Amino acid sequence: xxxxxxxxxxxxxxxxxxxPPYTDPRSALKLALPALRPAEQISVTESAERNMRVNVSxxxxxxRRDVTPYMVEPTDMIASRTYRGLVFCGPSQSGKTQMLQxxxxxxxxxxxxxxxxxxMTRDAAAEFERNKLSPTVRNSPELRNxxxxxxxxxxxxxxxxxxxxxxxxxxxxITKLSSTxxxxxxxxxxxxxxxxxxxxxDGYTLMRARARSFLSRGMVVVESSPGAPLTNxxxxxxxxxxxPPVKYGVLSLYPQGTRARWYWSxxxxxxxxxxxxSRLVYPDSLDPVEQGEAAQMRxxxxxxxxDHLNKRALNAEGRWLHETDDGKTATLGSGKVRRSDMLSYWxxxxxxxxxxxxxxxxxxxxxxxxxxLTGDEESLKTAMNTGQAQPYQxxxxxxxxEVTLQxxxxxxxxxxxxxxxxxxxxxxxxxxxxxxxTYFSVGVTAWGEHGQHQPIDRFEMNTxxxxxxxxxxxxxxxxxxxxxxxxEDWQVLVELEEMEWPVEGTEYALRPLALSVDQQxxxxxxxxxxxxxxxxxxxxxxxxxxxxxxxxxRSGKDLPDRVWLKAPESASGKRRVAKDVLTLNMATDRLxxxxxxxxxxxxxxxxxxxxxxxxxxxxxxELTSERRTAKGWEKRPxxxxxxxxxxxxxxxxKHIWLKAERxxxxxxxxxATLDDANPMARFLGPKKQEEPETAQTPTPMRSSSARKDAxxxxxxxxxxxx
Ligand SMILES: [Zn+2]
Numbered sequence: 001x002x003x004x005x006x007x008x009x010x011x012x013x014x015x016x017x018x019x020p021p022y023t024d025p026r027s028a029l030k031l032a033l034p035a036l037r038p039a040e041q042i043s044v045t046e047s048a049e050r051n052m053r054v055n056v057s058x059x060x061x062x063x064r065r066d067v068t069p070y071m072v073e074p075t076d077m078i079a080s081r082t083y084r085g086l087v088f089c090g091p092s093q094s095g096k097t098q099m100l101q102x103x104x105x106x107x108x109x110x111x112x113x114x115x116x117x118x119x120m121t122r123d124a125a126a127e128f129e130r131n132k133l134s135p136t137v138r139n140s141p142e143l144r145n146x147x148x149x150x151x152x153x154x155x156x157x158x159x160x161x162x163x164x165x166x167x168x169x170x171x172x173x174i175t176k177l178s179s180t181x182x183x184x185x186x187x188x189x190x191x192x193x194x195x196x197x198x199x200x201x202d203g204y205t206l207m208r209a210r211a212r213s214f215l216s217r218g219m220v221v222v223e224s225s226p227g228a229p230l231t232n233x234x235x236x237x238x239x240x241x242x243x244p245p246v247k248y249g250v251l252s253l254y255p256q257g258t259r260a261r262w263y264w265s266x267x268x269x270x271x272x273x274x275x276x277x278s279r280l281v282y283p284d285s286l287d288p289v290e291q292g293e294a295a296q297m298r299x300x301x302x303x304x305x306x307d308h309l310n311k312r313a314l315n316a317e318g319r320w321l322h323e324t325d326d327g328k329t330a331t332l333g334s335g336k337v338r339r340s341d342m343l344s345y346w347x348x349x350x351x352x353x354x355x356x357x358x359x360x361x362x363x364x365x366x367x368x369x370x371x372x373l374t375g376d377e378e379s380l381k382t383a384m385n386t387g388q389a390q391p392y393q394x395x396x397x398x399x400x401x402e403v404t405l406q407x408x409x410x411x412x413x414x415x416x417x418x419x420x421x422x423x424x425x426x427x428x429x430x431x432x433x434x435x436x437x438t439y440f441s442v443g444v445t446a447w448g449e450h451g452q453h454q455p456i457d458r459f460e461m462n463t464x465x466x467x468x469x470x471x472x473x474x475x476x477x478x479x480x481x482x483x484x485x486x487x488e489d490w491q492v493l494v495e496l497e498e499m500e501w502p503v504e505g506t507e508y509a510l511r512p513l514a515l516s517v518d519q520q521x522x523x524x525x526x527x528x529x530x531x532x533x534x535x536x537x538x539x540x541x542x543x544x545x546x547x548x549x550x551x552x553x554r555s556g557k558d559l560p561d562r563v564w565l566k567a568p569e570s571a572s573g574k575r576r577v578a579k580d581v582l583t584l585n586m587a588t589d590r591l592x593x594x595x596x597x598x599x600x601x602x603x604x605x606x607x608x609x610x611x612x613x614x615x616x617x618x619x620x621x622e623l624t625s626e627r628r629t630a631k632g633w634e635k636r637p638x639x640x641x642x643x644x645x646x647x648x649x650x651x652x653x654k655h656i657w658l659k660a661e662r663x664x665x666x667x668x669x670x671x672a673t674l675d676d677a678n679p680m681a682r683f684l685g686p687k688k689q690e691e692p693e694t695a696q697t698p699t700p701m702r703s704s705s706a707r708k709d710a711x712x713x714x715x716x717x718x719x720x721x722x
Contacts, residue, residue: 044076044078044106045065045072045076048063048065048075048106049062050109050142051108051140052142054098069315071094071098071099074086075099077332078099079111084342085220086220086257086343087250087254088223088344089225090346090347091355091388092225094351096347100186103184103221104117104133107165109142113183114165114180114181114184115168116167116170116184116185116210117169118185118193120192125171126156126157126169128188133169148162157169173197173198174197174206177200177203177209181210183211184211185219185220186221187222190249190250191248203222204222208220222250225386225389226390228249228251228630229393230244240328240329241329243346251346254346258340260322260323260332261274262275262319262351265314268306269304271299272321273299277360277387279350280298280360282296291361292360292365295308295360295361297310307357308357311357312353350388355387360388373450374594375595375598376590377394377593394628403624404624405621405624407599408624411599411611414613415611417456417504418612418614423446427674428672429445429501430512431444431516433496433515433517433650435521438482440460440483443457443458443647444456444457444501445648445651446503449668450607450665451608452609453598454611454612455615456501462481463478464488469486469488484525485523497511497512508675508682510681510682511681513680514549514657516550517529517532518550520553530578533550537580544565544582550581550584551586553586554588555589559585561587567581584657588632588633589632591652592633595645598648620644621641622643623645623648624636625642
């Protein structure tokens with residue numbers, strides 16, 4: 001009796017490998033025989049050791065289970081008929097992707113059938129084929145010899161092997177996850193799959209549906225480092241291997257399974273415990289590299305410490321313990337493991353074969369320092385997720401870390417720098433423009449050493465510039481500005497370039513080093529922004545080295561950087577490509593994390609954001625208008641305006657783009673000094689003044705008057721504006 005799978009395999013042979021004419025039917029039968037044979041009685045790792053070669057520092061050698069002993073049980077369980085699913089959460093250097101390659105080799109050589117490997121994107125699938133799968137097949141004679149020669153047998157996304165294995169390399173789309181029956185469905189980098197596949201549900205559930213018709217022979221395996229953020233900071237474990245709540249990814253599946261963790265026996269006292277990053281101890285010395293070199297693991301039982309050189313031996317003797325139904329732990333073979341049709345494994349980074357404790361500690365401690373220096377959490381998240389295999393809680397999302405109105409008021413207490421004046425520590429100024437329906441909202445930020453900064457002005461521009469359609473003369477009531485619609489209205493922003501703000505307690509005033517306006521808004525905002533940018537470029541004020549930027553916020557996970565300068569996408573549909581325009585793209589979630597951190601800091605220092613007393617409650621409320629959720633930053637219900645928050649995000653983007661984070665303050669560039677060398681600084685004192693008629697007293701100068709002065713220069717009175 002030929003089973004369903006055999007029929008599929010026969011069908012495939014029929015479809016893809018037409019027999020050459022005049023073939024002896026016996027040789028055709030021989031070719032098809034492996035498909036009819038029952039699965040070889042061999043484990044997945046045995047099969048991989050026998051048939052798969054792996055690249056070890058440029059040498060192709062037979063796969064060996066003792067390199068990653070913790071992968072043996074999960075890898076072998078892929079062939080289990082008791083379980084229908086397997087989830088593996090682990091760090092990036094653990095060999096967990098090789099588990100899937102071993103499963104592919106096993107399928108090809110020992111248990112032919114339909115297998116699919118899903119990567120997060122089409123590109124990732126192609127890259128896996130090119131860099132991992134093809135070289136492995138090419139260099140493993142047992143696999144290579146089974147690769148069919150017929151037309152269509154060795155494509156990038158589909159390969160056919162004699163014996164009846166059809167393998168596809170896929171990526172998660174609803175089309176790919178809702179049609180064919182697949183016996184073994186594998187997913188790698190699962191936490192980078194979309195949370196919901198084309199709105200139809202999570203990847204794992206859809207993958208399970210594909211394998212359903214194979215009954216107990218069907219199996220779904222997903223592996224990943226944790227990527228989903230923690231959603232509840234006050235979570236405490238309820239069971240030995242309980243797992244904190246996350247919204248998606250491998251750790252959202254883990255609690256539904258058997259909840260296995262990897263255990264070592266302490267080399268000092270012999271007691272069993274879970275190796276984990278939290279059990280590493282190292283001195284609080286200043287240098288992350290030294291900290292890494294000194295790292296030791298502390299046994300929770302005898303409190304003795306031991307070093308990384310023990311890891312290999314401990315892994316060789318280690319074992320997985322799963323949870324039982326009554327809240328204890330047991331081996332899989334004990335028969336007491338909690339009831340579930342899914343096996344779940346979670347390996348800590350400290351047990352990973354291919355990374356050392358020194359690397360993990362140096363990576364983490366460097367990331368902590370980078371976070372303190374820049375407010376950027378991405379390296380910290382990476383260190384936690386792919387280094388330690390732990391979920392990360394974004395700093396902005398914890399309730400005790402929230403930016404609150406009271407916190408801001410407390411900060412403002414005693415900060416008496418008046419509106420329109422920069423604090424005495426100021427070195428350069430950025431100007432930020434948010435585009436609204438009937439006005440431009442302007443924020444001005446002063447920056448000092450080491451990222452210290454403070455909002456120093458805030459006003460709206462709502463009168464059309466002279467020359468704009470419908471503009472009227474001074475003293476007359478005309479229309480208000482409409483930046484979404486009227487391109488000429490944007491010319492009002494030009495005067496911002498020459499505005500200046502006195503620096504408190506000094507004889508200098510500063511003009512803006514960099515200015516930005518957002519290109520997103522209603523109506524023709526984007527086109528108007530491009531037109532404005534082109535005009536400023538012609539005037540020498542925009543472009544690669546210019547002062548003006550047009551900004552665009554980007555959300556989502558896999559962004560290339562915090563900020564990047566790029567011409568608009570050509571594939572964005574109807575809009576014409578604007579190659580002459582460079583947009584400053586901003587990864588808004590990361591920038592907002594950093595802005596929120598700066599707002600929370602209470603002591604002057606690195607990245608501290610000062611709040612001046614002049615800021616009104618309504619403006620302060622704008623700074624609390626958004627909150628961090630697991631998905632990213634979202635407006636709080638009922639909060640309408642968030643301009644001052646947006647201003648700080650834009651200010652931060654320019655600060656990063658200007659490489660101001662990396663200034664060596666022992667010898668700063670001229671634009672970050674407060675003296676005559678700074679092209680943006682103007683000396684206000686009487687002695688050095690070359691043109692006495694413009695000399696001014698160093699009394700604080702309100703920006704509104706400065707604006708009027710600057711504007712007066714280019715407003716050309718029209719003849720008949722009476
Ligand atoms: Zn011990």
